[in-house]
Amino acid sequence: MDPFPKDGESAAAGEPSRGAAPSSGVVVQVREKKGPLRAAIPYMPFPVAVICLFLNTFVPGLGTFVSAFTVLCGARTDLPDRHMCCVFWLNIAAALIQILTAIVMVGWIMSIFWGMDMVILATERRCRAADGDLH
Numbered sequence: 001m002d003p004f005p006k007d008g009e010s011a012a013a014g015e016p017s018r019g020a021a022p023s024s025g026v027v028v029q030v031r032e033k034k035g036p037l038r039a040a041i042p043y044m045p046f047p048v049a050v051i052c053l054f055l056n057t058f059v060p061g062l063g064t065f066v067s068a069f070t071v072l073c074g075a076r077t078d079l080p081d082r083h084m085c086c087v088f089w090l091n092i093a094a095a096l097i098q099i100l101t102a103i104v105m106v107g108w109i110m111s112i113f114w115g116m117d118m119v120i121l122a123t124e125r126r127c128r129a130a131d132g133d134l135h
Contacts, residue, residue, distance in 0.1 A: 053115030
Protein backbone atom coordinates (compact mmCIF):
# COMPACT_ATOMS: atom_id res chain seq x y z
CA MET A 1 0.00 0.00 0.00
CA ASP A 2 1.29 3.46 -0.89
CA PRO A 3 2.01 5.60 2.24
CA PHE A 4 1.05 8.81 0.43
CA PRO A 5 -2.45 9.22 -1.00
CA LYS A 6 -2.75 9.93 -4.69
CA ASP A 7 -4.65 12.90 -6.10
CA GLY A 8 -8.36 12.59 -5.34
CA GLU A 9 -7.91 9.97 -2.58
CA SER A 10 -8.22 10.67 1.14
CA ALA A 11 -5.53 9.54 3.57
CA ALA A 12 -7.90 7.16 5.33
CA ALA A 13 -10.91 5.48 3.78
CA GLY A 14 -13.50 6.54 6.40
CA GLU A 15 -12.00 9.97 7.18
CA PRO A 16 -13.92 13.02 5.92
CA SER A 17 -12.05 15.53 3.79
CA ARG A 18 -10.94 18.88 5.25
CA GLY A 19 -13.85 20.81 3.78
CA ALA A 20 -16.50 18.47 5.20
CA ALA A 21 -18.45 19.47 8.28
CA PRO A 22 -18.04 17.34 11.42
CA SER A 23 -20.83 14.86 12.02
CA SER A 24 -21.58 15.94 15.61
CA GLY A 25 -23.22 19.33 16.17
CA VAL A 26 -21.34 20.51 19.25
CA VAL A 27 -21.40 24.23 20.01
CA VAL A 28 -18.52 25.53 22.09
CA GLN A 29 -18.56 28.92 23.75
CA VAL A 30 -15.27 30.55 24.70
CA ARG A 31 -15.32 33.08 27.51
CA GLU A 32 -12.25 35.01 28.60
CA LYS A 33 -11.48 34.70 32.28
CA LYS A 34 -10.29 38.02 33.65
CA GLY A 35 -8.43 38.70 36.86
CA PRO A 36 -9.77 41.34 39.26
CA LEU A 37 -7.49 44.12 37.99
CA ARG A 38 -8.32 43.44 34.34
CA ALA A 39 -12.04 43.12 35.10
CA ALA A 40 -11.95 46.49 36.89
CA ILE A 41 -11.25 48.40 33.65
CA PRO A 42 -14.33 50.60 33.17
CA TYR A 43 -16.49 50.78 30.05
CA MET A 44 -16.00 54.47 29.21
CA PRO A 45 -17.24 56.65 26.37
CA PHE A 46 -14.97 56.26 23.32
CA PRO A 47 -13.38 59.78 23.44
CA VAL A 48 -12.50 59.35 27.14
CA ALA A 49 -10.95 55.95 26.45
CA VAL A 50 -8.82 57.42 23.64
CA ILE A 51 -7.64 60.21 25.97
CA CYS A 52 -6.73 57.62 28.62
CA LEU A 53 -4.78 55.61 26.02
CA PHE A 54 -2.95 58.79 24.98
CA LEU A 55 -2.13 59.61 28.62
CA ASN A 56 -0.98 56.03 29.33
CA THR A 57 1.29 56.11 26.29
CA PHE A 58 3.22 59.19 27.38
CA VAL A 59 2.91 59.08 31.19
CA PRO A 60 2.55 55.45 32.37
CA GLY A 61 -0.37 55.00 34.75
CA LEU A 62 -1.89 58.47 34.28
CA GLY A 63 -4.69 57.28 31.99
CA THR A 64 -5.43 54.39 34.34
CA PHE A 65 -5.55 56.86 37.23
CA VAL A 66 -8.03 59.05 35.29
CA SER A 67 -10.13 55.99 34.40
CA ALA A 68 -10.47 55.18 38.11
CA PHE A 69 -12.50 58.36 38.53
CA THR A 70 -14.87 57.36 35.72
CA VAL A 71 -15.92 54.47 37.96
CA LEU A 72 -17.02 57.01 40.58
CA CYS A 73 -18.96 58.80 37.82
CA GLY A 74 -20.95 55.64 37.05
CA ALA A 75 -18.88 53.78 34.43
CA ARG A 76 -19.64 50.05 34.48
CA THR A 77 -17.06 47.28 34.82
CA ASP A 78 -16.95 43.50 34.59
CA LEU A 79 -17.15 43.39 38.41
CA PRO A 80 -20.86 44.08 39.02
CA ASP A 81 -20.85 42.38 42.43
CA ARG A 82 -18.11 44.65 43.82
CA HIS A 83 -18.83 48.03 45.36
CA MET A 84 -17.92 51.14 43.39
CA CYS A 85 -15.21 52.16 45.89
CA CYS A 86 -13.56 48.73 45.69
CA VAL A 87 -13.38 48.96 41.89
CA PHE A 88 -12.04 52.52 42.20
CA TRP A 89 -9.20 51.31 44.46
CA LEU A 90 -8.44 48.39 42.13
CA ASN A 91 -7.92 50.90 39.32
CA ILE A 92 -5.75 53.08 41.56
CA ALA A 93 -3.68 49.97 42.42
CA ALA A 94 -3.27 49.19 38.70
CA ALA A 95 -2.13 52.77 38.08
CA LEU A 96 0.41 52.56 40.93
CA ILE A 97 1.74 49.25 39.60
CA GLN A 98 2.17 50.83 36.17
CA ILE A 99 3.92 53.89 37.59
CA LEU A 100 6.26 51.94 39.88
CA THR A 101 7.27 49.37 37.26
CA ALA A 102 7.67 51.92 34.43
CA ILE A 103 11.33 52.27 35.40
CA VAL A 104 12.05 48.80 33.99
CA MET A 105 9.70 49.33 30.99
CA VAL A 106 7.25 46.66 32.23
CA GLY A 107 4.87 49.28 33.61
CA TRP A 108 5.05 51.38 30.46
CA ILE A 109 4.16 48.40 28.26
CA MET A 110 1.43 47.36 30.70
CA SER A 111 0.13 50.92 30.69
CA ILE A 112 -0.11 51.02 26.88
CA PHE A 113 -1.89 47.66 26.78
CA TRP A 114 -4.23 48.85 29.53
CA GLY A 115 -5.10 51.90 27.44
CA MET A 116 -5.68 49.70 24.39
CA ASP A 117 -8.04 47.53 26.47
CA MET A 118 -9.94 50.68 27.48
CA VAL A 119 -10.42 51.61 23.82
CA ILE A 120 -11.47 48.04 22.93
CA LEU A 121 -14.04 48.01 25.76
CA ALA A 122 -15.33 51.43 24.69
CA THR A 123 -15.69 50.16 21.11
CA GLU A 124 -17.61 47.09 22.32
CA ARG A 125 -19.85 49.39 24.37
CA ARG A 126 -20.42 51.59 21.32
CA CYS A 127 -21.33 48.54 19.17
CA ARG A 128 -23.74 47.21 21.79
CA ALA A 129 -25.34 50.65 22.08
CA ALA A 130 -25.81 50.74 18.29
CA ASP A 131 -27.49 47.32 18.45
CA GLY A 132 -29.73 48.50 21.29
CA ASP A 133 -28.32 45.90 23.67
CA LEU A 134 -26.76 48.27 26.23
CA HIS A 135 -27.81 47.58 29.83
